Amino acid sequence: MVVGTITPPLILAGILKWPAADTAYLVSMALLASALGTLLQTLRLGPVGSGLLSVTGTSFSFLQPLILAGQMGGLALMLGMSLVTAPVQLVLAPFLPKLRKVFTPLVSGVVVLLIGLSLIPSAMYGIVTPAAIGAPSWAGALVAGIVIAVVLGAQAAGRRWTRLASVLFGVAAGYLVCAAGGWLHAPEAGDGSWVTLPRWLPHGFSFSWALVLPFAFIYLVSVLEAMGDMTATAELSALPTDGSAHWMRLRGGVLADGLTSLTSALVGGFPSTTYAQNNGVIQITGVASRRIGPLMAVMLALLGLFPAVGRWVTAMPPAVLGALALMLFGLVAVSGLRLIASRGISQREALIVALSLAIGLGAPSQPSWLGTLPEWVKAFLESGIAAGGITALVLSLVLPGGRTLPGADKP
Numbered sequence: 001m002v003v004g005t006i007t008p009p010l011i012l013a014g015i016l017k018w019p020a021a022d023t024a025y026l027v028s029m030a031l032l033a034s035a036l037g038t039l040l041q042t043l044r045l046g047p048v049g050s051g052l053l054s055v056t057g058t059s060f061s062f063l064q065p066l067i068l069a070g071q072m073g074g075l076a077l078m079l080g081m082s083l084v085t086a087p088v089q090l091v092l093a094p095f096l097p098k099l100r101k102v103f104t105p106l107v108s109g110v111v112v113l114l115i116g117l118s119l120i121p122s123a124m125y126g127i128v129t130p131a132a133i134g135a136p137s138w139a140g141a142l143v144a145g146i147v148i149a150v151v152l153g154a155q156a157a158g159r160r161w162t163r164l165a166s167v168l169f170g171v172a173a174g175y176l177v178c179a180a181g182g183w184l185h186a187p188e189a190g191d192g193s194w195v196t197l198p199r200w201l202p203h204g205f206s207f208s209w210a211l212v213l214p215f216a217f218i219y220l221v222s223v224l225e226a227m228g229d230m231t232a233t234a235e236l237s238a239l240p241t242d243g244s245a246h247w248m249r250l251r252g253g254v255l256a257d258g259l260t261s262l263t264s265a266l267v268g269g270f271p272s273t274t275y276a277q278n279n280g281v282i283q284i285t286g287v288a289s290r291r292i293g294p295l296m297a298v299m300l301a302l303l304g305l306f307p308a309v310g311r312w313v314t315a316m317p318p319a320v321l322g323a324l325a326l327m328l329f330g331l332v333a334v335s336g337l338r339l340i341a342s343r344g345i346s347q348r349e350a351l352i353v354a355l356s357l358a359i360g361l362g363a364p365s366q367p368s369w370l371g372t373l374p375e376w377v378k379a380f381l382e383s384g385i386a387a388g389g390i391t392a393l394v395l396s397l398v399l400p401g402g403r404t405l406p407g408a409d410k411p
Contacts, residue, residue, distance in 0.1 A: 001034075001055060001057060001275060001277055001278075002031070002300070002303060004057055004058075004275065004277065005030050005031060005034045005057035005058050005300075006027045006030050006031065006058070007058075007060075008030070008058040008059070008060055008062070008063060008270060009023065009026040009027055009030050009058065009270060010023070010027065011063065012026075012063070012066060012067065012070065012270075013026070015067055015070075016067070016070045016071070016074075018075075022075065022203075024196070024307060025196060025199075025202065025268065026268065026269065026270070027307070028196040028304045028305070028307055029198065029264060029267055029268055029269030029270075029304070030057070030058045030264075030269055030270065030272075030304070031300050031301070031303045031304030032198060032267075032269070032300075032301060032304035032305070033056075033058070033260055033261075033263065033264035033269045033270075033272045034055070034056055034057045034058070034272060034300045034304075035297040035298070035299075035300035035301035035304060036260050036263060036264075036297070037055075037056030037057075037256060037257065037260035037272050037274075038054070038055045038056050038293055038296050038297045038300065039293065039294060039297035040256040040259065040260060041054035041055070041056060041253060041256050041274065041293065042054065042290040042291075042292075042293025042294060042296075042297070043293070043294065044252060044290075047251070047252055047255060048252055048255050048256050048259065049252045049253065049255075049256045050230050050233075050249045050250070050252050050253030050256065050274075051249055051252065051290060052230060052233045052234060052237060052239075052249060052253070052288075052290060053233060053237070053278055053282065053288050053289065053290045053292060053293060054229070054230055054233055054253060054274050054275075054278065054293075055274070055275050055277070055278045055293070055296060056256075056257065056260060056272045056273060056274050056275060057272060057273070057275045058269075058270050058271070058272055059218075059222055059270070059271045059272060059273040061218050061221055061222060061225070061273070061385065061386070062082070062215075062218050062270060062271050065081070065211060065214040065215050065218055066078050066082075066270065068211065068214070069081050069208070069211055069215075072208060072211075073206045073208065074203075074206075075203035075204075075268075076203050076204040076205060076206040077206040077207070077208060077211070078270075079201070079203055079205070079265050079268060079269075079270075080204075080205045080206045080207050081207065081208065081211045081212070081215045082215065082261065082264075082265040082270060082271050083205070083262065083265035083266065084207060084212070084215075085212060085215040085216045085219055086219065086258060086261040086262040086265055086271065087258065087262070088216050088219040088220060088223075088258075089219055089222065089223055089254055089255070089257055089258030089261065090255065090258040090259070090262070092220070092223055092254065093251050093252075093254040093255040093258060094251065094255075096227070096247060096250050096251045096254060097244065097247040097248070097250075097251060102393060102396070102397065103224075103227055103250075103393070104343075104396055105231060105241055105242070105339045105340075105342050105343055106339075106340055106343065106349055106352060106353070106392065106396060107224075107228075107389065107392045107393050107396055108224075108227055108228040108231040108232075108339055109228070109231075109336045109337070109338070109339030109340035109341075109342070109353075110228075110336065110340065110352070110353060110356045110357070110360075110388055110389060110392040111224050111225055111227070111228035111336070111385060111388070111389040111392070112228040112229060112231070112232050112276065112279075112332060112333075112335050112336030112339060113333050113336025113337060113340065113357070114336070114356075114357070114360045114361070114384055114385045114388045114389065115225060115228065115229070115276045115332055115333075115336070115385055116276065116329050116330065116331075116332035116333025116334070116335070116336055117333050117361065117384075118360075118364075118384050118385060119276075119325070119329040119332065120326065120329045120330065120333070122325070122329075123322050123323075123325035123326040123328075123329050124322065124326065125322070126140075126318040126319060126321050126322025126323075126325065127140050127141060127144040127318075127319055127322035127323065127326065128140055128141070129318045129319070129322070131143060131178065131181065131183040131317060131318070131319055132178075132181075132182070132183040132184075132185060135181065135183050139181060139183060139319070140318065140319035140322070141319075142177070142319075143174050143177050143178060143181075143183075143317065143319035143320060143323070144174075144319045144320075144322055144323035144326070145323075146173055146174065146177050147170040147171070147173055147174040147319070147320055147323035147324065148170070148323050148326070148327065150166075150169050150170045150173040151166045151167060151169065151170040151284070151324075151327065154166035154169045154170070155284070160286075163284070163285060163286060164285050164286070164287065166284060166285070167281070167284060167285070167324060170320075170323070170324065171316075171320055171324070174317060174319065174320030174323065175317070175320065178317045178319075178320070183317060184317065194306065194308070195305055195306060196304065196305060196306075196307055197305070198267035198268070199267060199268060200266065200267065201266065201267075201268065202267070202268040203268055217386070218271075218386070219261075219271070221385060221386040221389065221390075222257065222271070222273045223254050223257075224385075224386075224389045224390075224393070225273060225274070225276075225385060225389075226250075226253055226254055226257050226273055226274040227250050227253075227254070228276075228336070228339070228389075229274045229275065229276045229279065230249060230250055230253045230274060231246075231250070231339060232276070232279045232332075232335035232336065232338070232339060233278065233279055233282070233288070234246060234249065235335070235338060235339065235342070236279055236282045236283060236288055236335065237282070237288040238288075241339070241342065253274060257272065257273055257274055260272045261273075276329075276332045276335075277325075277328050277329075277332070279331065279332055279335045280327065280328030280329065280330075280331035280332050280335075281328065283331045283334070283335070284327070284328075284331070340353055346401070348399055348400075348401045351395070351399070352392055352395045352396055352399065353392070355391060355395060356388040356389070356391045356392040356395065357388060359387050359388055359391045360384040360385065360387050360388020360389070360391065361384055361388070363381040363382075363384065363387050364381065364382055364384045364387070370382055
């Protein structure tokens with residue numbers, strides 16, 4: 001999760017050529033925002049938070065509009081647009097229970113399935129990346145295969161403690177193989193600072209009306225993603241995925257995401273959203289207790305405040321990380337399938353899923369064609385999660401024969 005959280009600012013830094021000091025600060029703010037969001041989600045303070053083992057991190061969905069804003073006006077415009085449009089989630093959150101006929105488990109399931117499928121290629125990238133300079137091309141696949149074999153072996157041992165520690169065993173095995181092959185490397189040196197503290201609007205503030213729609217739309221997509229992720233977490237936690245209690249959890253979760261993104265933008269960070277990786281970990285370990293959440297938040301905060309510690313964590317060999325991510329993202333996709341099948345699959349549901357997946361996976365695969373479209377259409381179709389999720393939502397409304405969820409007519 002740590003690597004997933006800091007990857008978006010690192011990608012943006014590479015594309016927009018930021019100074020090292022700005023990049024280091026944004027990485028620290030990404031981790032601190034992740035800590036804040038995870039704490040809000042798991043503690044459920046009043047109406048804020050899902051009360052589930054929900055973890056948050058920097059959203060990959062915002063990369064395209066952030067790059068556009070960065071090219072137009074630098075960090076001031078990127079952070080200004082993130083700040084101005086963050087209230088979209090805060091405005092939508094109170095109305096989610098009234099929209100339960102629209103955001104059905106089928107729609108949430110399609111979104112979660114697309115999240116898992118869209119993330120799997122990034123996991124494979126870590127496996128095929130050279131394990132080290134001069135390492136053979138097969139080294140990454142060997143390390144990943146051993147990590148997966150150890151995790152599966154621990155899962156199959158039939159003991160609770162081996163299941164809980166299976167990921168740790170897999171990581172340890174991967175490190176041992178990398179050490180034996182001479183493929184371990186120390187983290188890159190930092191700027192020498194011991195502590196990184198948040199600063200109020202450190203890069204200033206800028207605004208453009210032309211970017212309001214792209215940013216606001218991606219915040220809407222983040223709401224769909226978060227609802228799908230939290231519905232999957234509720235199901236894995238043996239909680240109901242319909243009724244008033246469930247929709248109160250979703251409302252609190254989206255509200256927490258909105259507050260986290262707003263706070264992050266104020267201190268110079270990028271939008272944050274509920275992640276899906278925790279659903280894979282829950283399935284592997286069988287543990288869904290939200291009491292783990294505050295401990296995770298403390299760990300993330302320490303990594304953000306003390307950048308030297310974070311650099312060592314992110315020095316994990318790519319093949320080890322890729323192997324774990326491959327399993328976790330695959331399990332995220334399975335969570336989506338479970339949600340889709342939770343109400344049964346009729347001909348109507350099959351058509352909705354088929355068309356949503358076709359558009360969500362097909363449109364992003366045609367970059368040359370997308371480049372000919374208007375910017376706002378391109379931003380919509382480039383995100384398979386957005387394109388597929390909105391398709392599922394629209395089809396579930398217009399195709400006849402939809403079932404009413406229990407309690408859908410109640411306030």
